[in-house]
Structure formats: structure tokens, C-alpha cells
Amino acid sequence: MSAFLEFHLIQNFAPSNLNRDDTGAPKDALFGGHRRARVSSQCFKRAVRDVARSQSLLPEEFMGVRTMKLKQLLQDKLPHRPAEETAGKIEAALAAAGLKLKDGGKTEYLLFLGEREISAFATLVDQHWDVLGGAEKKSKKDAKSSLPKEVIDQAKSILDGGKAVDVALFGRMLADLPSVNKDAACQVAHAISTHKVTREFDYFTAVDDVPDNDDGAGADMIGQIEFNSATLYRYAALDVAKLVSNLQGDQALALSAVEAFTHAMVRAIPSGKQNTFAAHNMPQFVGVCLRHASPMSLANAFEKPVQPRSDASYSDQSIKGLAEHDDKLGKVYGHPDDAWVWLDLSGQWPSEKGTSAASLIELAQKARQLAAKNLGA
Known part of the structure; x- marks a missing residue:
């Protein structure tokens, strides 16, 4: 039976503009009838590749x-x-x-x-x-x-x-040479906010350090930057067997790739406008699920947007809603052998729902073990 290793992340970003459109505004989308913050899948995939290379998660010869x-x-x-x-x-x-x-x-x-x-x-x-x-x-x-x-x-x-692990994960298409194309082993969703958002504007001025007049009054540059702040739901689905196939049957490399991808997926933060906003916010929740029947995004947990509350953060509500939605779908579409491993800083994920990890290192090792179990390795 086919198996898919899914990655579900809840990640709250402080005011930022991580991924902007052609006008310089943060990307967004309509979902459930409400405007949501959005970071494109391509943006996060580039961030994953950058982390993998900069932190030497795999030998250079296995990178693209x-x-x-x-x-x-x-x-x-x-x-x-x-x-x-x-x-x-x-x-x-x-x-x-x-x-x-x-x-x-x-x-x-x-x-x-x-x-x-x-x-x-x-x-x-x-x-x-x-x-x-x-x-x-x-x-x-x-x-x-x-x-x-x-x-x-x-x-x-x-x-x-x-x-090359990143080629195997994300695929490639050479228009003139279809025989060397690679179908991606990993599908990455556009990250969307679990709640509705409104764009905000930062009106800024800058003053010349060498003024033209004695009092130094007035601004020498005026402008504005658009930004938002959002709790994002991030999702990716990895076909373990396809990854092995793309890596020419090398199971050991595929398992190393799963462990490296787990690290890179969690640490991946887009670089857009970071010198201005420094939004280096790590996820509050990372769940890795081995699915046996078919992949299942849990984005519809947030079709009705999370509402602001004084006694619960967007992150806490989102993680709780994610678990409840998975339980609902699992009863209908799940498989008895589906299994979760998770890292939760909120305390909202049910303790009986899978196996917890105390650190990212442990989570990545457990994700590797799930993949190995599926491959019979």
C-alpha cells in the first residue's frame, strides 16, 4: 500500500512581509470567504533548500x-x-x-x-x-x-x-528533454493564515545624516511598506516510495533525506523583508503523520476562520482545531495504521494522539523511523 509522510505546521509570524506580489504587498488569498495571509509553496520550497544547504543537512554531492x-x-x-x-x-x-x-x-x-x-x-x-x-x-x-x-x-x-535530494523531492521539468523530467516526490501547499487578515501599512521617513540646513528638520525620504501578522497553517505531503524511486532505489539516502527534510521544513523561514521585520518565529506545532490511504490536508479546519479571543491565542486555537479536524476526517477516511509524531509547544495537542518529541532532533529521527517502517528498512 502507498504511504505518505505528511507535515503539518502551525507557525505564528510577527509583523512581516515574507512573500510579496508584484506591487510589493504581502501575498494573500480568499479562503472560506475571508481574506487570508498567504506564503507561496515555491517560496517555502526555496527556503527549505536554503536551510538544507546552509546547515549541511546532506552532503553537497546530494544537493541540486x-x-x-x-x-x-x-x-x-x-x-x-x-x-x-x-x-x-x-x-x-x-x-x-x-x-x-x-x-x-x-x-x-x-x-x-x-x-x-x-x-x-x-x-x-x-x-x-x-x-x-x-x-x-x-x-x-x-x-x-x-x-x-x-x-x-x-x-x-x-x-x-x-x-540530488532536492530534485527528487521537488521535481524538475526540462521542456526540450521530457525523458529526464522528474515527478516530485513531495507536494507543498501554499501556507495560509488560520484567521482572516487585513493589510497594514508602515509609513516611514528617513533623514540624511549630513543635513543641508542647520536645524536638520524635515525628512529626506518618505515611503510606506505593506505588512501583516499571521498564524500560518503549513502542509506538505511526501510520497516515500516515490522518493526512493527518484533516488535510484537508494533507501538509505531516502531515509537520510526524510530526516534532513524534517529539519529543513521546520527551520525554513522566507527571507522577504527580513532586514526590516526580523520575523524569525519558529513553529508552535509540528506534526508528522504517516498516512496509508491517501494524503489529507487539514486546511479545512480553518475554512471558518479562527476568531480572536482574550483567553486563547490564534496558535493555541489553531492547534486544537487541527487535532479535532484530523479526528473527524480520520474516522471516515483514515487507516488503522496511520500514525502521528509531534512537537507541541502549546499543550493543545492531545497527549494520546500519537507520540511526542521533546526536540526537533528527536522529531526528525522519529519521522525517519516512520518512513523506515513503511519501507521495511
């Missing part, structure tokens, strides 16, 4: 890079080769794999490649330096066809995902 500057990365990996000769040979090697470069040397669109894939391209160029030298002298159209079949086959075989 999203870039249009593949040519530059390959040149940096070939310092022992003459710089004036490298560019053409790299272009020929990439053409053999079906990747094109624009006149400026960048790829046609953002690529999401594993570090191993990038290193493999560098090795290909180094190994077949002379052969690629012949191809680079031909037109872009003829360069690929002039290469030996074994070089073309080797180039094409490189694009296998490289066991």
Missing part, C-alpha cells in the same frame, strides 16, 4: 543547483584546461545531451541539476577534450551529429537526477 549559468559552473570545474578553449567544448558536450546555450552563454531556461550531474559533465569534457574540439568547430546544428555515438550516449546518460 537551479541555474542558467551551467557553462560558468563547468568552466570553474576545469581550471587545469585552457580557458580560451573550454567554452566551445562545453557547448558541444551540452549539445550532445540536448541542452542548448544562448549567445550570452546561459541556458535557455533555469535548469535544476544535481551536483553529480554537473560534475559528470565536467568529467565528460575532460575525458573527450580532443573529440569535442572537433565538434566545436562546426555549426551548432552540426556539432552534435559530428560526435561519436558513445560520447552522445554518455552525455545523455548524465541527466539521471544525480541522486
